[in-house]
Amino acid sequence: MPFIYYGQGVASLYQDFAERLMSHLALKGTEITHQVLNPASAQMDVKHTGETGKLNFAIEGENVKVVYTVDRERKEISKGVMGAVTGAGLGGILGSVLRRDQGVGDAIAGVIGGAAAGGAYGAYDGYQESQEQRTNFAAVLAETVKEVEDELQNILQGQEQAREATREKSREKIAEESGKAEEYRSLLEDLYGQILSVQEEIELAKGEGGAVAKPKARIDRANTLYLEAQAAFDKKEYATIKPKVTAALSMVDKARETMAEGQTP
Numbered sequence: 001m002p003f004i005y006y007g008q009g010v011a012s013l014y015q016d017f018a019e020r021l022m023s024h025l026a027l028k029g030t031e032i033t034h035q036v037l038n039p040a041s042a043q044m045d046v047k048h049t050g051e052t053g054k055l056n057f058a059i060e061g062e063n064v065k066v067v068y069t070v071d072r073e074r075k076e077i078s079k080g081v082m083g084a085v086t087g088a089g090l091g092g093i094l095g096s097v098l099r100r101d102q103g104v105g106d107a108i109a110g111v112i113g114g115a116a117a118g119g120a121y122g123a124y125d126g127y128q129e130s131q132e133q134r135t136n137f138a139a140v141l142a143e144t145v146k147e148v149e150d151e152l153q154n155i156l157q158g159q160e161q162a163r164e165a166t167r168e169k170s171r172e173k174i175a176e177e178s179g180k181a182e183e184y185r186s187l188l189e190d191l192y193g194q195i196l197s198v199q200e201e202i203e204l205a206k207g208e209g210g211a212v213a214k215p216k217a218r219i220d221r222a223n224t225l226y227l228e229a230q231a232a233f234d235k236k237e238y239a240t241i242k243p244k245v246t247a248a249l250s251m252v253d254k255a256r257e258t259m260a261e262g263q264t265p
Contacts, residue, residue, distance in 0.1 A: 003138040005145045007057075007064035010152040017064050018042050018057065020148045028140055048137040055141075066145050070135050177236070184233055184241045188226070191245055194252045195223050201259060214258040222251035 010017050022032055022044075031047040032055075041058035046068075053070040198219045206212045225248035232240045 003068045005066045005142055007145055007149045009062050010064055010149055011059045011062050013152045014040060014059050014064055017148055017152060020151060021144060024144045024147060048140060051135055051137045068138055068141050180238050184238060187245050188230055188233060191226050191248055195219060195226055198252055198255050205259060215255040218251045218255035218258065222248040
């Protein structure tokens with residue numbers, strides 16, 4: 001009977017899972033041999049405190065499935081089985097030896113195995129029960145799989161926190177840019193309104209025969225700066241907007257001053 005365990009939700013870190021599991025098992029006294037490592041699966045032989053078996057693990061969905069199959073040994077013979085066999089007489093056993101050209105030990109094992117398999121005398125002590133109970137290494141493996149799973153879950157959690165921090169930083173940047181955009185849009189709208197106002201005043205003064213050459217030159221320069229600032233705004237080149245707006249406002253003020261000078265008697 002194989003023992004099956006799962007590293008929950010760690011398939012994305014399969015290679016790390018495989019390396020950590022083998023490392024942890026080795027630190028716990030497990031001898032690992034005949035490794036066959038693939039990108040999504042692995043097979044190997046393991047030995048731990050005299051217990052040997054096969055260890056396999058592979059990606060299964062979002063998890064890593066770990067399968068351990070112990071190499072079970074029939075070592076002890078129950079007194080009931082031995083009594084039943086010897087009670088049947090040694091002649092049958094010796095006859096089996098002669099017929100099959102085996103040693104006495106092999107013949108006895110064969111007879112007992114056949115009797116146990118047939119259900120006549122039960123089974124070997126410690127063998128049948130071990131098929132239903134977890135072995136020492138299976139217990140170690142279960143504990144180790146959980147340890148590695150916890151380590152990788154912490155890594156995954158850290159990665160998710162890092163991604164969330166990046167997303168939050170991106171949201172903050174978008175909000176900051178949105179705030180800047182609103183601020184510069186308001187500056188440009190105000191500048192455009194002032195330029196239009198002065199342009200109207202210049203047109204009126206011109207119609208009345210006033211001297212408008214100086215204020216017109218300044219307001220034209222202010223309008224050029226406004227257009228350059230608007231182009232920078234469209235390209236989100238915010239660093240160049242404010243200086244141009246400031247210079248344009250200065251030109252607007254000077255245009256008004258020169259108009260006022262021209263209207264002074």
